[in-house]
Amino acid sequence: MATGWAGDSAVQDQIDATVEDAIKRARSQMRSGPGLTHCEECDAVIPEARRQAVPGVRLCVACQAQHDHDAAGSGYNRRGSKDSQLR
Template sequence: MAGGWSRDGAVQDQIDASLQEAVERARQRLVSGDSAKVCAECGLAIPEARRKAIPGVQLCINCQSELEGDEVQSAGMNRRGSKGSQLR
């Protein structure tokens, strides 16, 4: 169902594009290569199971959790504009 000036399927195309951008951002953040034996941040040992599970890991679980908590999650850009602008 299209509304206004958009064609059928336009909303789904926007959703698909936003999802693809999110996947690409996640792929760019992946680390590869040899895993560190000690955390690059705090110096504590990184467990063998973590090093095997995540190739290229450089941080222990605690430091990685802190890093991810500090990152600002971006929802991406609102391709349709705000709801208020559509009502005018």
């Protein structure tokens, strides 16, 4: 019998399900396998410890840091500035 009211834990259950879906999606996009022995950008040797720590690694630490830095700046300002709101 439907009462029309959500249970006490309905909101938390929905949050948990959303988080679980995001984790599954992220894990499915992760690389796997032994990885490369040399960086595909600069051809530097990738240490064995990094290849064991990061499955499917394709970049050395320096190139990965540059890649992460470049990717972090490619977004847009969701909040906007006062100047953009006044125009």
